[in-house]
Amino acid sequence: MRLVFAGTPEPAVPSLRRLAASAHDIAAVVTRRDAPLGRKRVLTPSPVAAVAAELGLPVIRADRLDADVTAEIAALEPELGVIVAYGGLVREPLLSLPAHGWINLHFSLLPRWRGAAPVQHALIAGDARTGAAVFQLVPALDAGDVFGDFAIDVPPGATAGELLESLAEDGAGLLAGIVDEIAAGSAVARPQHGEPTYASKLGDDDGRIRWDEPAVAVLGRIRGVTPQPGAHTTIEGARLKVLAAASAPEGAPLLAPGALALHAKRVLVGTATTPVALDRVQPAGKGAMPAADWWRGLRDTALVAGS
Structure with missing residues (x-):
């Protein structure tokens, strides 16, 4: 034809x-x-x-x-x-x-x-x-x-x-x-x-991570908006892109939704259920990097995502 x-x-x-x-x-x-x-x-x-x-x-x-x-x-x-x-x-x-x-x-x-x-x-x-x-x-x-x-x-x-x-x-x-x-x-x-x-077509707000959702929903959103429009959150008003994340390792402590912590060399963020582990991130104005490297550059470790 x-x-x-x-x-x-x-x-x-x-x-x-x-x-x-x-x-x-x-x-x-x-x-x-x-x-x-x-x-x-x-x-x-x-x-x-x-x-x-x-x-x-x-x-x-x-x-x-x-x-x-x-x-x-x-x-x-x-x-x-x-x-x-x-x-x-x-x-x-x-x-x-x-x-x-x-x-x-x-x-x-x-x-x-x-x-x-x-x-x-x-x-x-x-x-x-x-x-x-x-x-x-x-x-x-x-x-x-x-x-x-x-x-x-x-x-x-x-x-x-x-x-x-x-x-x-x-x-x-x-x-x-x-x-x-x-x-x-x-x-x-x-x-x-x-x-x-x-x-519907996704916009920037669809990529905003809702840390008060269960971990499975948080990870589904991150994966669903990767690579476009991209998953993101804020840390003390600064935008942080989340390029890759996974379920928290076994034995990870429970955290309040949005609370960050380092456990077994993994950066964890609390959700409504179990935490998720950030694997790769991109801070505003910088290139992509392992989440652990980003964490080492933070001055304040008592941070809350979405703040």
Whole structure:
């Protein structure tokens, strides 16, 4: 089939590579415009744009799929649109433009966690299982019939970045197989069943650690917002990023929520239940460092996180 692929961040790259290596023809790759990155704010192509250029595929850069972009895609006469984490909505008339419409690879077990940040919300909520699904795009948010999915157990200690990387690789194979089935006329989609939950885009406040929550919820939040938007707390008004944390070692003392202590060379912070151990942190204005090194630089050891 003749395809149009829409995607932007790194998790969309495995799907693009897989489809580019298939028998299908990618007429164009749609991705968001180059964005300023780094301290020098250098305009940088999206990961999908960079790979499309490497593969010699035509690229349409657009932050919105407006009338001009719709006309540009219409001229390509695609039979199927494929979208993976593009970062924008596909509306009519573009939605119905390809003969087979658009399909979307989504990183959750629909209808759980429809929306922009499914992997992050799954970890924050403490889900034991997650997965990915390929569904028919419809006007309602992530509500279309599902062509196929797979489920996995959430790996212990996995961050959102690590889990998304794994799902993106496995999801690329699922997506490619379903594109083949649509081309062969053998694809069958089923309606979604169950009560939907929604995964809104995360903001900075979602990364603020709530030390008055149980340890399992604290660790779920830290892992769910890593690497973006990032977990953080405050120590006497100064921001501290928490890059990695784990359950406290056996025999660790109980601490009041937010109270810090050093035990067995581990920096502990109290929660509503057992403490958590900070492994890697980044103080304001400094680079990332082991939490024990940060602790040795403190003058006052009677500190409370969140203060």
